[in-house]
Amino acid sequence: MSDHPNPATPATIAELLTRTSVRMFTPAPVPDGVKASILDCAFAAPTAGAQQLYTIIDVADPAIKATLAQTCDHQPFIASAPWVLLFLADCRRWLDMYELAGAPARQPGTGDLLLAVVDATIAAQNAVVAAHAYGLGSCYIGDIVEQREQVVELLGLDPYVFPAALLVLGYPTEQQLRRTKPARFPREAVVLTDRYRRLRPDELRSAIQARGEDFDRTIPAFCKRKYMSDFAAEMNRCVRDYLRPFLD
Amino acid sequence: MSDHPNPATPATIAELLTRTSVRMFTPAPVPDGVKASILDCAFAAPTAGAQQLYTIIDVADPAIKATLAQTCDHQPFIASAPWVLLFLADCRRWLDMYELAGAPARQPGTGDLLLAVVDATIAAQNAVVAAHAYGLGSCYIGDIVEQREQVVELLGLDPYVFPAALLVLGYPTEQQLRRTKPARFPREAVVLTDRYRRLRPDELRSAIQARGEDFDRTIPAFCKRKYMSDFAAEMNRCVRDYLRPFLD
Numbered sequence: 001m002s003d004h005p006n007p008a009t010p011a012t013i014a015e016l017l018t019r020t021s022v023r024m025f026t027p028a029p030v031p032d033g034v035k036a037s038i039l040d041c042a043f044a045a046p047t048a049g050a051q052q053l054y055t056i057i058d059v060a061d062p063a064i065k066a067t068l069a070q071t072c073d074h075q076p077f078i079a080s081a082p083w084v085l086l087f088l089a090d091c092r093r094w095l096d097m098y099e100l101a102g103a104p105a106r107q108p109g110t111g112d113l114l115l116a117v118v119d120a121t122i123a124a125q126n127a128v129v130a131a132h133a134y135g136l137g138s139c140y141i142g143d144i145v146e147q148r149e150q151v152v153e154l155l156g157l158d159p160y161v162f163p164a165a166l167l168v169l170g171y172p173t174e175q176q177l178r179r180t181k182p183a184r185f186p187r188e189a190v191v192l193t194d195r196y197r198r199l200r201p202d203e204l205r206s207a208i209q210a211r212g213e214d215f216d217r218t219i220p221a222f223c224k225r226k227y228m229s230d231f232a233a234e235m236n237r238c239v240r241d242y243l244r245p246f247l248d
Numbered sequence: 249m250s251d252h253p254n255p256a257t258p259a260t261i262a263e264l265l266t267r268t269s270v271r272m273f274t275p276a277p278v279p280d281g282v283k284a285s286i287l288d289c290a291f292a293a294p295t296a297g298a299q300q301l302y303t304i305i306d307v308a309d310p311a312i313k314a315t316l317a318q319t320c321d322h323q324p325f326i327a328s329a330p331w332v333l334l335f336l337a338d339c340r341r342w343l344d345m346y347e348l349a350g351a352p353a354r355q356p357g358t359g360d361l362l363l364a365v366v367d368a369t370i371a372a373q374n375a376v377v378a379a380h381a382y383g384l385g386s387c388y389i390g391d392i393v394e395q396r397e398q399v400v401e402l403l404g405l406d407p408y409v410f411p412a413a414l415l416v417l418g419y420p421t422e423q424q425l426r427r428t429k430p431a432r433f434p435r436e437a438v439v440l441t442d443r444y445r446r447l448r449p450d451e452l453r454s455a456i457q458a459r460g461e462d463f464d465r466t467i468p469a470f471c472k473r474k475y476m477s478d479f480a481a482e483m484n485r486c487v488r489d490y491l492r493p494f495l496d
Binding site: 011012013015016017018019021036037039040041043044045046047048049050052054055056057058059060061064088092093094096097098100101102103104105106109110111112113114115117118121122124125126128129130133134138139140142145154155156157158161164165181182183184185187189190191192193194195196197198199201204205208215216219220222223224226227228232234235236237238239240243247 | 259260261263264265266267269284285287288289291292293294295296297298300302303304305306307308309312336340341342344345346348349350351352353354357358359360361362363365366369370372373374376377378381382386387388390393402403404405406409412413429430431432433435437438439440441442443444445446447449452453455456463464467468470471472474475476480482483484485486487488491495
């Protein structure tokens with residue numbers, strides 16, 4: 001590796017490996033300079049055709065945070081997070097530019113939307129990595145897609161934007177710093193060579209057992225609590241509706 | 249900041265700010281230990297409910313790389329990339345676990361899919377950041393969603409998986425290291441407070457001008473070359489078809 005210009009930087013690798021999600025924060029505000037640097041890292045993320053197919057909403061209004069805490073499956077810590085960032089996949093900004101320039105443009109399709117979702121998420125993850133480097137904790141809130149009608153009204157969302165990732169950030173409480181990172185699957189359950197295939201029953205079982213869990217106890221309980229939950233049904237209902245303008 | 253446990257690590261921030269996409273690589277292979285560490289960083293990424301809703305296909309077969317170079321809008325550098333990783337949003341693995349455990353489970357919906365796309369992309373971006381720390385270059389290939397029928401056949405994709413992100417990686421050539429990072433929008437064009445709104449015409453114009461480009465020349469050309477291109481139409485056609493099993 002010694003003849004390569006960017007040698008291994010174990011600091012970065014260690015940061016990526018040890019980061020855990022943080023949901024409880026001290027009241028300390030995030031300094032403006034730190035916020036600006038983290039946002040710069042988000043902007044610097046790879047982006048399709050340098051388009052930055054996202055808009056970031058910095059949710060500062062405590063009333064809006066409090067409402068999001070409710071619409072996102074009732075998670076009060078969202079209301080008390082010092083910094084709340086919503087990464088929207090934005091298929092509107094470039095469309096508006098095309099129209100302003102008098103360029104003939106079609107309506108956005110699901111391909112445009114998915115490209116923008118990926119773009120927005122890449123930027124969000126750069127923010128997460130940067131935040132961790134500054135000693136900030138963060139957590140993604142997948143429930144942001146729920147209660148679509150209320151969220152669209154609350155945040156003034158355009159039909160051609162989609163809430164890809166909600167992040168809450170702040171300095172972790174002592175208790176949060178002591179949390180154990182949840183176990184991950186062994187590599188062979190996640191990485192395949194050359195072609196996709198469904199895992200065999202023995203592979204599915206050992207993937208869960210390798211995380212220290214009992215397959216026959218964990219899986220039915222998780223299925224009932226998460227996959228068959230009301231909030232999962234609500235996510236599916238709402239995402240379908242978010243997709244509608246892109247399917248026309 | 250001094251009383252926080254993880255002080256600012258400018259090394260990480262500088263790495264995030266300076267990384268640029270790399271498409272041309274030296275023939276040097278990526279050492280197995282480096283690959284393993286990068287994959288570990290991907291696994292360590294935040295993931296909804298610790299589910300790791302992705303499968304990574306390590307495309308090692310030169311014939312498959314060569315075909316992907318064609319299906320991804322004819323980009324020959326994909327065929328010669330030392331390391332090619334496809335991050336699939338995977339709604340199949342957990343469904344198979346539920347069925348194996350005898351847990352009553354519904355078919356995946358678009359909410360499940362979008363959650364998995366975000367999960368897969370977060371993991372992919374951790375791999376990109378880790379790769380850069382090891383001196384590796386990388387590039388996302390959005391065109392992986394094109395030529396769906398051929399790609400599904402080639403890679404044996406299941407109807408409940410979706411190609412969220414294709415990454416090519418390797419050691420950058422000298423020429424690639426001299427590339428300038430494309431300009432980004434000024435913050436005010438990307439970050440809004442509390443609510444979404446469409447940018448005004450003067451804001452749209454100055455967003456492009458701030459990147460050193462002429463709005464009336466750049467935008468119509470970009471619209472024609474990218475947004476109205478055959479490959480964009482192909483992406484929209486294919487993503488719509490990828491979504492179909494989740495819309496039923």
